Amino acid sequence: MSKLVNSIREAVALSGLKDGMTVSFHHHLRNGDFVLNMVMEEIANAGIKDLTVNASSLFDVHRPLLTHIQNKVVTGLSADYISAGIGRAISQGVMEKPVEFRTHGGRPRDIALGRTPIDVAFIAAPAADKMGNCTGKYGKSACGSLGYAFADAMYAKKVVVITDQLMDYPLQNWSISESYVDYVVAVDAIGDPKGIVSGTTQITRDPVGLVMASHAAKVIENSGLLKDGFSFQTGAGGASLAAAKYLKDIMLEKKIQGSFGLGGITGYLVDMLQAGCFRNLLDVQCFDLKAVESIRSDPRHQEITAMHYAAPGSRSAVVDNLDVVILGATEIDTDFNVNVHTDSNGYIMGGSGGHSDTAAGAKLSMIIAPMFRARLPIVTDRVTCISTPGESIDVLVTQGGIAVNPRQAELKQRLVDAGLPVVDIHELKEKAERITGKPAKLPKGDRVVANVIGREGDLQDVIYNVPVKD
Amino acid sequence: MIRSMLFLPGNNPNMLINGSVLGADAVIFDLEDAVSPAEKDAARVLVRNTLRYMDFTGCQRIVRINSTDTAYWKADLDAVLPEKPELILLPKTGTAQDALTADAYITELEEKLGLPANSVGLMPLIETALGVENAYAIAASCKRIHALFLGAEDLTADLRCKRTKEGREIEYARTRLVVAARAADVEVYDTPFTDVNDDEGIWTDAELAKALGFTGKAAISPRHLEAINQTFSPTLAEIDYAYEVLEAIAMAKAQGKGAIALRGKMIDAPIVARAQRTIEMAEQLGLDRRDAE
Amino acid sequence: MEMKLRASAGTMESSDAYVEIEPGTDGIKLQLESVVMGQFGEAIEKAVRNVLQELSVENANVRVVDRGALECVIRARVETAVLRGKGDAQ
Numbered sequence: 001m002s003k004l005v006n007s008i009r010e011a012v013a014l015s016g017l018k019d020g021m022t023v024s025f026h027h028h029l030r031n032g033d034f035v036l037n038m039v040m041e042e043i044a045n046a047g048i049k050d051l052t053v054n055a056s057s058l059f060d061v062h063r064p065l066l067t068h069i070q071n072k073v074v075t076g077l078s079a080d081y082i083s084a085g086i087g088r089a090i091s092q093g094v095m096e097k098p099v100e101f102r103t104h105g106g107r108p109r110d111i112a113l114g115r116t117p118i119d120v121a122f123i124a125a126p127a128a129d130k131m132g133n134c135t136g137k138y139g140k141s142a143c144g145s146l147g148y149a150f151a152d153a154m155y156a157k158k159v160v161v162i163t164d165q166l167m168d169y170p171l172q173n174w175s176i177s178e179s180y181v182d183y184v185v186a187v188d189a190i191g192d193p194k195g196i197v198s199g200t201t202q203i204t205r206d207p208v209g210l211v212m213a214s215h216a217a218k219v220i221e222n223s224g225l226l227k228d229g230f231s232f233q234t235g236a237g238g239a240s241l242a243a244a245k246y247l248k249d250i251m252l253e254k255k256i257q258g259s260f261g262l263g264g265i266t267g268y269l270v271d272m273l274q275a276g277c278f279r280n281l282l283d284v285q286c287f288d289l290k291a292v293e294s295i296r297s298d299p300r301h302q303e304i305t306a307m308h309y310a311a312p313g314s315r316s317a318v319v320d321n322l323d324v325v326i327l328g329a330t331e332i333d334t335d336f337n338v339n340v341h342t343d344s345n346g347y348i349m350g351g352s353g354g355h356s357d358t359a360a361g362a363k364l365s366m367i368i369a370p371m372f373r374a375r376l377p378i379v380t381d382r383v384t385c386i387s388t389p390g391e392s393i394d395v396l397v398t399q400g401g402i403a404v405n406p407r408q409a410e411l412k413q414r415l416v417d418a419g420l421p422v423v424d425i426h427e428l429k430e431k432a433e434r435i436t437g438k439p440a441k442l443p444k445g446d447r448v449v450a451n452v453i454g455r456e457g458d459l460q461d462v463i464y465n466v467p468v469k470d
Numbered sequence: 471m472i473r474s475m476l477f478l479p480g481n482n483p484n485m486l487i488n489g490s491v492l493g494a495d496a497v498i499f500d501l502e503d504a505v506s507p508a509e510k511d512a513a514r515v516l517v518r519n520t521l522r523y524m525d526f527t528g529c530q531r532i533v534r535i536n537s538t539d540t541a542y543w544k545a546d547l548d549a550v551l552p553e554k555p556e557l558i559l560l561p562k563t564g565t566a567q568d569a570l571t572a573d574a575y576i577t578e579l580e581e582k583l584g585l586p587a588n589s590v591g592l593m594p595l596i597e598t599a600l601g602v603e604n605a606y607a608i609a610a611s612c613k614r615i616h617a618l619f620l621g622a623e624d625l626t627a628d629l630r631c632k633r634t635k636e637g638r639e640i641e642y643a644r645t646r647l648v649v650a651a652r653a654a655d656v657e658v659y660d661t662p663f664t665d666v667n668d669d670e671g672i673w674t675d676a677e678l679a680k681a682l683g684f685t686g687k688a689a690i691s692p693r694h695l696e697a698i699n700q701t702f703s704p705t706l707a708e709i710d711y712a713y714e715v716l717e718a719i720a721m722a723k724a725q726g727k728g729a730i731a732l733r734g735k736m737i738d739a740p741i742v743a744r745a746q747r748t749i750e751m752a753e754q755l756g757l758d759r760r761d762a763e
Numbered sequence: 764m765e766m767k768l769r770a771s772a773g774t775m776e777s778s779d780a781y782v783e784i785e786p787g788t789d790g791i792k793l794q795l796e797s798v799v800m801g802q803f804g805e806a807i808e809k810a811v812r813n814v815l816q817e818l819s820v821e822n823a824n825v826r827v828v829d830r831g832a833l834e835c836v837i838r839a840r841v842e843t844a845v846l847r848g849k850g851d852a853q
Contacts, residue, residue, distance in 0.1 A: 374831025
């Protein structure tokens with residue numbers, strides 16, 4: 001028996017996809033992904049209209065989607081993160097129906113509960129066998145973890161695996177098992193390896209980034225959380241990685257053995273695992289080649305599903321046991337609400353991803369951001385969009401000082417006692433505005449282009465269109 | 471008090487505007503080597519505006535102008551002096567006359583601007599064999615001299631030897647500068663450590679400079695500032711000892727004793743002076759634990 | 764003293780501004796592009812005109828491409844371009 005079919009076109013036809021249905025994709029191939037575009041082109045060719053695309057994230061490589069939107073092939077969009085290339089068009093009003101943003105934990109939860117049913121899931125797989133056992137660990141397009149694809153595979157009515165590395169049956173060490181898969185398609189290439197994972201990321205040389213990283217590491221050191229069993233997550237931004245490097249030095253010097261590193265995994269966390277800073281890495285997404293190599297060869301480095309990573313309302317998720325997370329922000333307001341969905345001009349250029357999930361779960365959630373970017377102060381009176389509510393943010397680290405959420409009085413005292421430059425967030429705002437000048441308020445659009453669904457499933461905020469100037 | 475000085479390229483807005491928060495006790499706005507001849511005019515205006523509009527509270531401001539054998543140095547001073555930088559770093563100072571030339575022009579500008587005499591200090595950059603041999607004469611040339619500053623990159627080129635991480639080739643220059651500066655009662659600063667990716671080597675290099683008697687050290691990367699600041703700060707043990715010295719002296723005076731021993735060692739005037747300097751430094755750096763009690 | 768030459772200063776790098784200026788005949792004609800146009804467009808225009816006035820430039824065509832520069836940086840770039848355009852640069 002074999003589930004192999006000849007082409008994506010055939011798989012689309014066999015899946016029974018019809019007008020008005022929902023298709024889904026994962027984003028493990030990031031900006032190197034070919035699969036979403038290939039599938040959507042076949043769907044458009046088949047004359048199917050009015051689809052909803054539910055993608056865990058969308059990148060600039062997916063810009064052909066805008067044509068399908070204009071042609072009404074796609075009329076609904078749901079994602080956890082949308083990069084600027086597509087986000088800008090959405091902010092300018094390309095879609096009639098508002099986009100739905102969820103969190104990395106909220107998306108699988110809503111799929112599992114049937115709130116966002118998927119008719120056909122198309123799963124890009126760097127290695128698969130003829131029955132659909134598949135993984136991201138092997139193959140020329142290897143991406144490591146397939147964590148975001150599990151919910152799609154488990155709950156979609158039909159599941160199509162698309163691979164460019166067909167392996168002998170049975171594939172060893174599979175991630176998603178054949179029991180969920182209906183069809184398998186082999187293609188020449190599912191992606192461009194250069195866009196899928198980056199090479200070795202160098203520690204930032206930006207002096208401001210290094211100052212922030214050094215402050216961040218000292219905040220963790222003095223938080224009272226850095227002891228044996230410590231657990232940690234950090235993003236892949238320059239300053240966050242530098243903070244991980246400083247943290248590693250502190251952990252080694254103090255001989256602290258943590259329990260796990262979580263999240264999108266980079267080579268820096270792999271270094272920390274290998275140096276003995278953690279017993280395990282729990283990996284929902286690999287960011288670089290070193291992480292892919294590690295998840296393939298080191299049993300301590302384990303793949304986890306998005307549900308297991310971050311889903312609220314499930315029996316439990318790893319974020320609930322996270323000590324410290326380092327996160328970014330495009331804006332943060334004086335109530336510590338964070339915006340990672342839009343830029344300061346209001347254009348969509350991101351999304352929560354795991355931001356609000358980890359912030360809600362972690363004992364200490366820390367934002368690292370410069371006091372100002374391109375003359376725009378990072379601290380505002382009110383963020384353009386609440387991506388993560390201020391009640392789950394504890395500390396803001398900038399080069400000009402460290403602001404602690406007032407409800408964390410004990411932490412604040414610890415940092416003051418440690419001699420760290422603790423300032424009130426209002427002071428930080430004024431300090432930045434003294435340097436940049438006070439920015440004029442931008443006119444807001446009058447049409448909602450996106451709904452931001454909070455991790456508990458409630459409507460947390462809306463994003464308005466950006467008025468196009470004549 | 472300056473332990474660390476960070477070089478900032480004079481025509482790079484992004485570095486200049488963030489210069490005050492990078493952790494250096496002083497920043498050096500560089501109009502010389504970091505700026506190409508075609509951009510000297512632009513850097514001069516940019517640095518002047520940075521000095522004028524940006525807040526550098528808690529961070530002293532030094533400008534490295536171009537050397538007196540170029541066409542730029544007077545225009546550099548014309549531009550920055552009205553903004554009252556704490557120090558001028560004068561490159562390629564080879565003789566006392568070089569320092570006096572700059573001193574005379576700064577004096578002229580101070581008068582024109584109505585600034586108090588010698589309010590802007592001068593820090594000769596010793597980076598030639600001639601400068602090393604004339605170090606004392608330069609350090610003692612005029613009241614304006616605040617410190618000597620060793621520049622090892624140009625110096626090793628002049629000496630026709632290779633610049634190494636260990637620095638054997640600049641041993642003589644280092645000790646010579648420290649002796650000359652101390653003889654003239656001015657401060658003395660060590661050359662930057664140039665491997666920005668070597669986070670260990672900077673500690674060794676800074677400790678060596680401190681052991682030789684330098685006041686502090688320059689840096690070309692903010693990554694080196696923590697090592698420099700820590701190395702050139704008094705340790706808590708040193709601060710405690712300094713207090714013990716002063717208490718012992720006070721007690722001796724009260725008891726009418728001339729000389730006194732502490733931990734089996736005679737306390738003499740230089741030890742007392744050192745203890746006073748240590749406490750002064752600790753107070754400035756906020757390391758003085760007795761204040762907190 | 765009026766502008767003699769066409770001149771430029773600054774760069775297109777982030778936090779910098781690029782300024783082009785040429786002698787004009789009909790007052791100050793200013794063309795401004797900025798990544799923070801909505802938030803700081805008016806402030807930038809005011810700063811540019813202010814520098815030109817301080818340097819007694821009454822007739823010039825000026826183009827400013829701002830990459831998120833602080834006002835003191837924009838002012839420096841305009842001043843340098845003017846000095847270059849007057850043939851005063853050293």
